[in-house]
Amino acid sequence: MLTYLARRSLLVIVTITGVMTILFGLQKLAGDPTIFLLPPEATETERLNLLRQLGLDRPLIIQYISFLTNAATGNIGLSWKYNQPALPIVLEAFPATILLATSALAFSILTAVPLGILAALRRDTWVDTFASGIAVIGQAMPVYWSGLLFILLFSTTLRWLPSMGSEGWLALILPAITLGLNTMARIMRITRSSMLDVLGQDYVRTVRAKGIPEYTILFKHGLRNAAVPIVALIGLQLGGLLGGAVLIETVFSWPGVGRLAVNAVYSRDFPLVQSVALMVTITFSLVNMFVDVLCAMLNPQIRLN
Amino acid sequence: MSKKGLVGFGILFLVIVAAITAPWISPFDPNAQDIINSLAAPLAEGSEGGIHLLGTDRLGQDVMSRIIYGTRVSLTVAFGAVGVSALIGIPLGLAAGFMNRSIESLVLVATDIVLSIPFILLALVLMSVLGASLTNLIIAFAVVRWAQFARVTYSLSLELREKEYVLSCKAAGISLPRTLAVHVLPNMVGPLMVVATLELAYAILMESGLSFLGLGAPPETPSWGGMLQEGRNELDTAWWLTAAPGIAIMATAIGYNFVGDWIRDRLDPRLQGVLR
Amino acid sequence: MNAPVFQMRNVSIDLDSPKTPARRIANGIDLELHRGKTLALVGESGCGKSVTALSAMNLLSAPLRISEGSILLETEAGREDIARLNPSGSQMRAIRGRRIAMIFQDPMTALDPVYTVGDQITESLCQHLGLSRKDAWKRAVELLRLVGIPAPEQRARNYPFQLSGGMRQRVMIAIAIACSPSVLIADEPTTALDVTVQAQILELLRGLGEDLGMATLLITHDLGVVAENADEVIVMYRGYVVEKAGVDALFDNPAHPYTQGLMASLPPADGERIELTPIPGQVPAITEDIVGCPFASRCPHVMPKCGETMPALGAISSEQSVACWLYPAAAEARP
Numbered sequence: 001m002l003t004y005l006a007r008r009s010l011l012v013i014v015t016i017t018g019v020m021t022i023l024f025g026l027q028k029l030a031g032d033p034t035i036f037l038l039p040p041e042a043t044e045t046e047r048l049n050l051l052r053q054l055g056l057d058r059p060l061i062i063q064y065i066s067f068l069t070n071a072a073t074g075n076i077g078l079s080w081k082y083n084q085p086a087l088p089i090v091l092e093a094f095p096a097t098i099l100l101a102t103s104a105l106a107f108s109i110l111t112a113v114p115l116g117i118l119a120a121l122r123r124d125t126w127v128d129t130f131a132s133g134i135a136v137i138g139q140a141m142p143v144y145w146s147g148l149l150f151i152l153l154f155s156t157t158l159r160w161l162p163s164m165g166s167e168g169w170l171a172l173i174l175p176a177i178t179l180g181l182n183t184m185a186r187i188m189r190i191t192r193s194s195m196l197d198v199l200g201q202d203y204v205r206t207v208r209a210k211g212i213p214e215y216t217i218l219f220k221h222g223l224r225n226a227a228v229p230i231v232a233l234i235g236l237q238l239g240g241l242l243g244g245a246v247l248i249e250t251v252f253s254w255p256g257v258g259r260l261a262v263n264a265v266y267s268r269d270f271p272l273v274q275s276v277a278l279m280v281t282i283t284f285s286l287v288n289m290f291v292d293v294l295c296a297m298l299n300p301q302i303r304l305n
Numbered sequence: 306m307s308k309k310g311l312v313g314f315g316i317l318f319l320v321i322v323a324a325i326t327a328p329w330i331s332p333f334d335p336n337a338q339d340i341i342n343s344l345a346a347p348l349a350e351g352s353e354g355g356i357h358l359l360g361t362d363r364l365g366q367d368v369m370s371r372i373i374y375g376t377r378v379s380l381t382v383a384f385g386a387v388g389v390s391a392l393i394g395i396p397l398g399l400a401a402g403f404m405n406r407s408i409e410s411l412v413l414v415a416t417d418i419v420l421s422i423p424f425i426l427l428a429l430v431l432m433s434v435l436g437a438s439l440t441n442l443i444i445a446f447a448v449v450r451w452a453q454f455a456r457v458t459y460s461l462s463l464e465l466r467e468k469e470y471v472l473s474c475k476a477a478g479i480s481l482p483r484t485l486a487v488h489v490l491p492n493m494v495g496p497l498m499v500v501a502t503l504e505l506a507y508a509i510l511m512e513s514g515l516s517f518l519g520l521g522a523p524p525e526t527p528s529w530g531g532m533l534q535e536g537r538n539e540l541d542t543a544w545w546l547t548a549a550p551g552i553a554i555m556a557t558a559i560g561y562n563f564v565g566d567w568i569r570d571r572l573d574p575r576l577q578g579v580l581r
Numbered sequence: 582m583n584a585p586v587f588q589m590r591n592v593s594i595d596l597d598s599p600k601t602p603a604r605r606i607a608n609g610i611d612l613e614l615h616r617g618k619t620l621a622l623v624g625e626s627g628c629g630k631s632v633t634a635l636s637a638m639n640l641l642s643a644p645l646r647i648s649e650g651s652i653l654l655e656t657e658a659g660r661e662d663i664a665r666l667n668p669s670g671s672q673m674r675a676i677r678g679r680r681i682a683m684i685f686q687d688p689m690t691a692l693d694p695v696y697t698v699g700d701q702i703t704e705s706l707c708q709h710l711g712l713s714r715k716d717a718w719k720r721a722v723e724l725l726r727l728v729g730i731p732a733p734e735q736r737a738r739n740y741p742f743q744l745s746g747g748m749r750q751r752v753m754i755a756i757a758i759a760c761s762p763s764v765l766i767a768d769e770p771t772t773a774l775d776v777t778v779q780a781q782i783l784e785l786l787r788g789l790g791e792d793l794g795m796a797t798l799l800i801t802h803d804l805g806v807v808a809e810n811a812d813e814v815i816v817m818y819r820g821y822v823v824e825k826a827g828v829d830a831l832f833d834n835p836a837h838p839y840t841q842g843l844m845a846s847l848p849p850a851d852g853e854r855i856e857l858t859p860i861p862g863q864v865p866a867i868t869e870d871i872v873g874c875p876f877a878s879r880c881p882h883v884m885p886k887c888g889e890t891m892p893a894l895g896a897i898s899s900e901q902s903v904a905c906w907l908y909p910a911a912a913e914a915r916p
Contacts, residue, residue, distance in 0.1 A: 011417065018418030022427075030434045140506065140558035142513050145533060145551040148540060156541055202690040209638060209685075210705040210756065211677035214669060221693055243423030247514050251537075261426060262518055265433040273430055281422050288421070300695055300740045 001296070001303060008292060012285045017068070019281045023274045024067050028060070036268045037080055076278065077271035081264065086271040090257055090279050097256030098283075100248070101241045103172055104180035109234065112184040116191025117223070120199065131188060138185030143244045147178040147251040163252065175252040179244050183237045190233045194226035201225070228295050235291025239284050307570070313563025320557055324376040331370035332358065335527045339365030347545050360545040362535055368549050371527040375550065378528040379557060382439060383508040386446035387501055393447060394454025395497065399485055401455065402462020412459070416452035424449050425514055432520040439522055442515065446508055457500050461493045495572045502565030506558040513554050529554050584655070585613035586796045587637075587681070587764045592650035592664070594632050594641065594820075596867065604867050606632050606645065607820045611894075614764055614796035619787065621811035621828075622800045623843070627864045629820040630800045631686075634768045637798065638681055639668045654680060654764070679709040682757035684786075686769040688749035692741040698725075698752045699737030702759055709760045724755040729785060747778035751785070758789060765790065766798045771806065783810050804847045808832060816840050819864050819875040825894060826901035836903040838880045874906075882907055 033054070034047045051057045054077075055066065070076065079086040119131035154174060155163035162171045198204065199222055207217050246258035253259070257276045264272035296302040306314075323330065332355055339361065342349065347360040347368075359368035401412035419427075428445040435441040465471055466489075474484040509529075515521040516530025517537075524531060529550040536546030592610045595603040607629045614620055622630050635641050637652060652664040654676065666673040685691040693701060702724055703717035712720060718737070725733035728751040741749055750770060757765060767786060771779035787810050790797045799811060807814055807828065814831045816824040816839065824837040835841045842860035862879040865871060874880070877887040886906050895911030896902040903911065 011414070014414055015418050015421050018414070019422055022418070022422070023430075026430055026434055136559055136562065137555070140510075140555045140562060142510050142517075142530075142533070142551065142554050144514065144517050145547070145554065148533070148537060148547050149551070152540055152544060152547070202685060202687060203693040205640070206685060206691045206753070206756070207693065207704070209640060209677055209683045210708070211674040211679055212704060212708055213671075213674060224695055225693065239421070239423050243425040246423070246425050246429065247517065250518065261429060265429050265520070268433065273433075277422060277426050277430065280426060284423065285421050298695070301742050304740070304743075 004296060004302075005293065008289050012289050015285050016278075016282055019278065020068055020071055021064075023277055024064055027270050027274065030268070030270060032056075033080065033268075033270060071278070076275045079264075079269055079272040079275075081267045081269040081272065086269075086275040087279075089272060090260065090275040093255060093257045093260045094279060096254060097242070097245050097249070097258060099172070100175055100179060100254055100256055101238065101245055103176035104178075104241055104244075105183065105234070105238065106180075107176055108180035108184035108187055108237075112187035113191050113230070116188040117195055117218070119188070119192045120195035121218070123196065128192075131192065135185040135189050138181045138188075141181065143178060143182060144247040144251045146181055147175070147248055150174050150178055151251070171252075175248050175254050178251075179241060179248045182244065183241060186237060187230065187233060191226065191230055194229045195222055198222050198225040228298050231291060231298065232295050235288050235295075238287050242280050242284060307567060309563045310567030313560050313565075313567055316556055316560030317564060320376050320380065320560065323373050324380050327373050327377060331367075331373045332356070333367035333370040335366060335370040335374040336525065337366065339367075341365065346543075359549045360543065362532070362543075362546055363539065368532070368545060371532060372529070372549055372553050374527040375529045375532065375553065378439065378522050378526055379509050379512070379554075382442050382446075382512045382522075383505045383561075385439075385443040386450070386508045386512075387504045389443055389447035390450040390504065391454050391497070391501060394451035394456075395458050395493075397451065398455040398458025399462060399489070401459045402466060403481060403485065403489075409459075412455060416456050416459075419449050419452040420456075422449070424511060428511065428515055429518065429520060432515060437520050437523055439526070442512055442521055445515075446511065450504060450507070453504060454497070454500060457496060458493065461496055462489070465489050465492055495568060499565050499569045499572070502561045502568065506561035506565075509554060509557055509561075513550075583615065585615050586655045587614040587798075588612070588651075588653040589633075589637065590651045590653065592633075592636060592652060593648050594629070594636055595646055595648040597644040597646065603648070605648075605820060606867060607636070609650065610817075610822055612798075612815055612822075612825075614798055616763070616794045616796055617791050618812045619790060619797040619799050619810055621807040621814045622798060622817060623802065623804065623807055623814060624817035625802060625864050627819070627867070628817045630802075630817055631768055633817070634683070634766050634798065634800050636664075637764075637766055638677055638683055639663050639666060639673050640677070640683075641668070656680060656763075675709070678705045678762070679760045680762050681764040681766065682760070682762040684750070684753050684757050684765070684767045684770045687773045688746055688753050689773065691753055692749055694741055697738050697740055698744065698749075702737075702752070702756050705756065705759050720759070721755070724759055725752070727758075728752070728755045728789075729781075730755075746774050747782065750774060750778075750782050754782075754785065754789070758793065758795070761793060761795075763795060764798070765795045766800070768800045769802070770799075772801075772803075779806075786810070804843055816843070819871075820867075821875065821891065821904065822894060823876065823905065824901075824903045830898065830901045834901070836897055836901060836908065837876075837905050838882050838907070839876050842879075874904075 033056070034050050037050060038046060048057070055063065074087055076086050078084060079089055082089060115131050115134070119128040122128055151163040151174065154161045161174050163174065204217060204221055207221050245256060246261060248254065249256045249258035250262050257279065261273055261276040264276065342357070342361050342365040343363055345357050345361040345365070347358060349357045349360060357367050357369065359372065361367055362371075397412050401409045427449055431445040431448060432441060435444065470488055471484060474488055512521055512528070513530030513533060516528050517534045519534065521530050522528035532550040533547060536543070536550065539546050589610050589612045592607065593605060594607040596606050597603050610633055612620060612622075622633065624630050632641070632645060636647050639647070639652070641647060647664050650664060651662045654661050654663055663673065663676060692698065699718060699721045702721035703714065706712045706717040706720055707714065722733045722737050725736055730736050730748060730751050736744070736748075741752075744752065770786065771782050774782060783806060786797065786799075789795065799806070801807060811828045814826055814828055815822050816837060818839050824831070824835070824840050826836070831840065832844070835844050839860070842858075845858040846860060860879055865875055865878065873888045874891050877883050880887065884906055892904045892906055893913050894902045894904045895908065895913055897908050897911045
């Protein structure tokens with residue numbers, strides 16, 4: 001277990017370094033930033049001065065190494081737009097995104113798992129059809145489109161819920177549900193299929209032959225055995241949620257890192273985009289590591305070896 | 306064929322037919338502006354005759370015609386993006402599965418890295434660097450999603466490389482490329498088709514997402530994502546601008562998903578596990 | 582012989598199908614189990630043995646169901662027809678694992694992989710006997726010792742994947758006998774095990790049955806197992822009981838052509854090398870409609886009558902009955 005943990009942590013470090021490398025490469029691909037930073041009438045000397053100031057006149061490999069070492073100490077450079085360190089700006093917007101993503105995740109787990117179990121238990125009845133209908137639609141709806149439809153229905157027409165901003169709990173409801181819809185569909189599908197798989201296993205028949213009540217069979221044996229694929233999928237879905245947040249935050253004007261990233265892309269503020277990508281990746285990698293370890297713990301065969 | 310498969314293939318057939326016959330079946334020129342008829346409701350009459358079945362947008366362009374022409378962008382991007390991803394990902398997955406350990410870990414670490422950045426975020430950056438165009442959309446997709454194909458191909462390789470018929474090829478001294486082409490790849494076609502359909506659905510959702518952010522197809526090309534983005538500004542007054550392209554995207558995605566489900570249901574159960 | 586603890590009377594099992602009429606999987610099965618005795622149910626795969634076993638626990642689930650007959654269990658409270666009980670009701674649950682217990686074919690898949698074997702034994706102890714977790718654990722360890730597992734204190738804390746197939750089947754037996762049931766149903770308990778382990782498990786089952794006074798229904802396709810472990814035998818063919826006899830009578834004088842066929846394909850115990858004769862053909866599929874005796878298509882003694890009506894079981898001696906037109910004195914058309 002310890003070696004597993006060590007190897008898994010190493011993978012996180014390698015992943016983050018890899019992502020940094022990609023981001024560095026993209027920055028270089030984006031070309032000379034001074035074109036965006038300086039007014040068009042700036043002279044060649046001003047341009048060269050700025051390049052030196054940004055450290056962009058040094059050889060590529062030195063730039064790369066200093067990019068990595070700076071990043072390791074939390075220094076990703078100045079936001080070109082705000083002219084202050086990029087990372088703190090991202091960190092300030094980060095809690096809003098985390099709040100949105102965790103609310104969306106909570107919504108999807110709390111609806112998908114019970115519905116998935118019910119669909120498995122009442123296989124081929126209207127409950128199952130209803131659940132799979134939701135899954136089909138939830139997986140095929142573009143997230144921002146469902147957001148727009150929700151705004152149209154609940155804000156514009158019914159005037160029940162606010163369509164934008166982050167004031168109060170009510171403002172969280174629409175964006176969280178919109179963002180969670182796709183994840184909910186996926187979790188429900190896997191809950192249904194793993195429950196069906198587990199409930200058809202020989203060991204469930206053994207438990208039934210022991211005269212154990214159905215709810216014990218369902219939760220103690222069924223759900224416990226179906227948990228590993230469900231938990232693994234939930235971990236993977238977090239990436240989709242953080243990505244979806246980019247669109248959802250734009251639709252609902254939610255003040256998180258997604259909207260920050262989109263705006264930074266529009267204004268070609270590269271260090272800011274890099275900081276967002278980096279923070280999101282680090283979060284996703286750490287959560288995934290946690291989920292992998294959790295899955296390993298849930299499986300005695302892995303835990304004991 | 307199951308009901309699901311029938312519906313799936315039906316939708317895709319319609320989309321493909323619409324893309325091919327767009328110039329003949331579209332009631333209007335998709336870029337013809339009719340300012341007098343700006344934001345006309347569905348079923349409104351055009352100023353030069355004809356019915357705007359799905360209404361018009363701010364410039365008075367016929368929504369129905371733009372939806373029909375939008376199938377071209379949708380198909381081009383989806384098949385282009387998924388095709389390129391598969392062409393990169395499958396060989397890398399095979400290399401990881403059948404060549405030496407260092408190649409194996411190199412490919413696996415690379416897939417881990419690429420898949421740990423939320424796709425839309427990386428695509429956002431790529432599109433802003435490369436500039437908005439259909440080709441760049443395809444490139445941005447392939448840069449990330451090859452990893453999905455590589456991962457599944459690798460998992461399938463693990464399953465197949467222990468098979469007697471593959472081992473006996475090695476024993477008989479048949480070259481690796483020949484073994485892969487003749488004995489391994491044909492057995493992967495089914496599961497990889499399932500991945501491809503899921504990726505097709507993912508690609509059109511992402512294409513429309515990027516277009517929505519203004520980083521997808523250029524504005525003059527009629528695309529569903531671009532139409533949605535325009536519709537957003539008219540949400541309160543012209544709901545059809547949001548509804549029509551959204552339904553088109555959703556229906557197409559459902560079509561791909563159903564075809565994928567249909568293929569999956571017909572696969573060897575042991576290979577299905579890999580697709581989880 | 583004293584009164585049976587468990588009886589199946591004229592039990593039929595149907596397979597419902599939404600499109601076609603229900604298929605009959607088992608036809609009017611009659612059997613009796615006595616304390617400390619073993620009844621073997623023999624037949625090729627697909628003859629309805631396992632379905633009969635599951636029906637004895639009222640464990641059939643849709644599309645299978647008991648369509649006719651009664652299944653009678655003697656308890657202190659009197660005789661109860663469990664075929665009348667709701668299969669998922671609490672009365673049925675109180676019987677399963679407590680009065681009637683079952684051992685399944687494949688011990689590799691029959692234990693829950695995420696709980697220790699100790700936990701899986703205590704589960705029914707807590708459920709049926711109301712033992713505290715601590716007492717139940719102690720009892721579980723004793724049970725493991727009773728089924729011949731060395732170092733039971735440590736083994737109780739093991740997960741199934743840490744045990745061999747034979748060990749797991751011993752655990753299954755421990756689970757089955759945990760609440761001292763009066764009836765034990767063993768569905769091919771040794772088929773999935775190594776030959777050397779098979780004998781040990783059967784010996785254990787037989788010993789436990791006698792010591793604890795359990796009535797055992799042993800389901801098997803292996804006549805060798807029958808010869809050594811059963812007191813009485815029922816031979817099934819495609820949903821029908823075709824012969825019923827004491828074990829000695831059956832081996833001395835197999836009456837039904839199907840039983841004779843099974844015997845001819847069995848190597849003799851003395852190791853003498855003779856030619857084994859397999860029965861030609863195979864069991865007709867359940868989707869096939871059959872008029873008359875289902876064995877007619879493979880029977881060397883087939884008569885025109887066989888294709889018309891299936892005979893009922895008729896006694897040919899005090900401890901042997903057979904359902905075959907070859908015995909006109911005993912045979913009689915099924916009602």
